[in-house]
Amino acid sequence: MEITFSFILIALSSFIIWRSTDGFELASDFLGRRLSKGIKGATINAVASSMPEFLSTIFFLFYLNDANGFSGGIGITGGSAVFNILVIPISIYFVLYFSKGIKKIPIARVTFLRDGLILFVMTGFVAWVVNNPQLHWWHGALLTAPYLGYLIYLFFTHKKILGKGDNFSYNAKDKKIHFVDFAMINLEKMVLRGKTIRVTNAWWLLMASIMVMVAGTWMLVYATDRLGEDLGIPILFVSVILAAAASSIPDTMISIRDAKKGNYEDAFSNALGSNIFDISFALGFPLLIYTLLNGAIIMDAKIIASSSDLWFGLFLITGLTILIFIIGNKFNLGKTILLTLLYLIFIGFVWADFKYHIDFVGNVVGFVKDAFGIKKLNEVFQ
Amino acid sequence: MSGNSNFLSILQSFSMVVVYLFSIGFIFVGGWFLLNSIFVLPGGFLALYVIIFLLGGGLLGAWLWVLIKLPSGIARAFDPIKNKIASRQIASAEDFSVEIGKFMVDYFSFFRFDVVAVQVGIKDRKTTVFPQALIQHTPDETELQTKSMATEEVFYNGICTLEDRKCHTYIIPIWFGKEWLGYISVFSDTRLNTINLNFLKEFEELYLDDQLMHVLYYENMNQNNTLNINGIS
Numbered sequence: 001m002e003i004t005f006s007f008i009l010i011a012l013s014s015f016i017i018w019r020s021t022d023g024f025e026l027a028s029d030f031l032g033r034r035l036s037k038g039i040k041g042a043t044i045n046a047v048a049s050s051m052p053e054f055l056s057t058i059f060f061l062f063y064l065n066d067a068n069g070f071s072g073g074i075g076i077t078g079g080s081a082v083f084n085i086l087v088i089p090i091s092i093y094f095v096l097y098f099s100k101g102i103k104k105i106p107i108a109r110v111t112f113l114r115d116g117l118i119l120f121v122m123t124g125f126v127a128w129v130v131n132n133p134q135l136h137w138w139h140g141a142l143l144t145a146p147y148l149g150y151l152i153y154l155f156f157t158h159k160k161i162l163g164k165g166d167n168f169s170y171n172a173k174d175k176k177i178h179f180v181d182f183a184m185i186n187l188e189k190m191v192l193r194g195k196t197i198r199v200t201n202a203w204w205l206l207m208a209s210i211m212v213m214v215a216g217t218w219m220l221v222y223a224t225d226r227l228g229e230d231l232g233i234p235i236l237f238v239s240v241i242l243a244a245a246a247s248s249i250p251d252t253m254i255s256i257r258d259a260k261k262g263n264y265e266d267a268f269s270n271a272l273g274s275n276i277f278d279i280s281f282a283l284g285f286p287l288l289i290y291t292l293l294n295g296a297i298i299m300d301a302k303i304i305a306s307s308s309d310l311w312f313g314l315f316l317i318t319g320l321t322i323l324i325f326i327i328g329n330k331f332n333l334g335k336t337i338l339l340t341l342l343y344l345i346f347i348g349f350v351w352a353d354f355k356y357h358i359d360f361v362g363n364v365v366g367f368v369k370d371a372f373g374i375k376k377l378n379e380v381f382q
Numbered sequence: 383m384s385g386n387s388n389f390l391s392i393l394q395s396f397s398m399v400v401v402y403l404f405s406i407g408f409i410f411v412g413g414w415f416l417l418n419s420i421f422v423l424p425g426g427f428l429a430l431y432v433i434i435f436l437l438g439g440g441l442l443g444a445w446l447w448v449l450i451k452l453p454s455g456i457a458r459a460f461d462p463i464k465n466k467i468a469s470r471q472i473a474s475a476e477d478f479s480v481e482i483g484k485f486m487v488d489y490f491s492f493f494r495f496d497v498v499a500v501q502v503g504i505k506d507r508k509t510t511v512f513p514q515a516l517i518q519h520t521p522d523e524t525e526l527q528t529k530s531m532a533t534e535e536v537f538y539n540g541i542c543t544l545e546d547r548k549c550h551t552y553i554i555p556i557w558f559g560k561e562w563l564g565y566i567s568v569f570s571d572t573r574l575n576t577i578n579l580n581f582l583k584e585f586e587e588l589y590l591d592d593q594l595m596h597v598l599y600y601e602n603m604n605q606n607n608t609l610n611i612n613g614i615s
Binding site: 055058059061062063064065069194195196198199200201203207210214218222286289292293 | 411414424425426428429430432433437491492493494496498546547572
């Protein structure tokens with residue numbers, strides 16, 4: 001009964017997060033309507049789609065207040081990254097296939113290669129970070145630095161980026177609020193109340209959406225923690241599959257909506273873009289704040305082994321997915337099947353890691369150290 | 383010169399960001415240790431403290447940014463209008479009214495300082511409204527003229543309904559020295575605070591009156607081939 005209740009809570013939190021993202025997206029789209037595409041994508045769009053992961057990592061860290069809490073953050077960002085890069089393209093393909101009969105989707109290989117390589121390097125970097133027995137503030141700073149560096153670059157070059165957007169259009173909704181609007185958490189109707197969206201009410205809508213999203217992510221973290229305790233599974237494994245899927249539903253919805261409108265490039269690149277933000281900011285910034293306030297996080301050996309395996313798996317998956325995308329300029333059924341297989345293998349790997357404590361990365365590193373005599377060298381110096 | 387002003391603008395922005403981040407960081411860390419030394423708070427509340435501080439800090443920063451950048455922003459955004467006046471692309475009071483209406487609706491678009499529509503009335507000229515679709519909803523111009531001639535200060539003119547939206551109306555009288563040149567009626571979706579009212583007042587003093595005078599001068603020269611405008615020679 002308690003397990004069922006936790007599952008219901010996770011499903012409910014996913015629904016709340018999804019509905020709040022709707023209001024957040026409308027408000028941020030309006031407020032950023034005059035920004036050029038590059039700046040809007042890197043700031044407003046990235047925050048809009050990755051806010052749940054960011055809030056979840058903060059809740060995991062501060063709510064559980066230990067290394068186990070951070071493992072929840074590692075799990076949810078890692079799991080979301082896998083979900084975004086694999087499940088979103090799969091969903092886009094099937095939605096377009098069944099709704100419009102499209103069998104081959106054109107993709108921009110250059111964008112994929114550029115964003116994919118950044119993501120690949122970042123994922124490898126996180127895999128190295130989580131392999132450390134102690135996490136310090138500078139780990140968080142190093143993770144956050146690429147995103148902040150990119151923002152500073154945009155800040156100094158934004159005048160050179162041509163083409164202001166301002167092509168926002170909005171149709172005011174019915175003024176009357178029905179019960180179904182409350183049930184569906186229709187923040188747009190509740191805040192705007194039939195009026196045209198303008199700056200002041202857009203800010204109120206943004207704030208209301210964030211508050212609802214905070215409540216949703218708090219519920220998600222609570223339910224994940226509870227489910228882990230009830231099932232006797234470490235929080236890392238619960239968050240990597242269930243919490244990650246729950247928090248990634250908004251990204252999936254945004255991408256599917258873009259794809260249905262024919263914006264295939266946006267639909268696919270949202271998955272990669274939000275992964276870069278997830279890894280750099282949603283994981284790095286909470287780690288930076290937490291370690292500055294509470295000192296270094298001492299990681300348990302088991303958590304290190306599992307986190308390293310998870311992120312190493314993600315590193316490989318990212319590399320393979322980029323390869324799958326850049327070979328050929330269409331996304332078709334064959335590629336969809338390959339991505340589905342990769343996701344199933346990932347779930348199997350996570351399950352096996354939990355069941356048999358594989359410590360894949362630890363063993364490989366140990367083997368390499370043995371092979372190259374690094375261990376003996378270390379012993380000599382010690 | 384533009385290179386220098388750009389450098390100074392970047393320096394000013396950078397200094398502001400650094401000072402703000404340090405101040406907000408100091409308050410955040412101080413608040414954190416104060417809370418933890420007084421209460422034993424559960425982790426969920428500490429997480430909320432962090433989230434609310436990040437969001438509040440972000441919003442406050444955005445608001446301060448707008449407030450500090452508003453004067454230099456107006457100067458930059460208004461420059462094309464000045465150029466048009468100098469090159470006589472804006473050669474009549476009517477052209478000027480349309481440009482000013484469009485500028486104010488586009489530019490004054492901030493949180494609780496959002497201009498929905500503008501009605502510009504220039505002495506002895508036809509009143510213009512921006513957006514034009516709202517022309518039948520705007521208040522009586524004779525009344526606005528009389529009221530604006532009685533003062534040099536920006537004043538609140540009550541609530542009016544534009545289509546289905548209730549708006550707060552403010553009148554900015556336009557004076558050049560002792561000469562009344564007209565008025566601007568500003569429709570905002572919220573009541574404006576003193577800071578924003580001062581911005582409107584300064585906008586009239588620093589940008590509107592002299593530019594309108596130029597336009598009237600050119601217009602008069604074109605029509606009568608004389609230098610006399612509204613009694614000022």
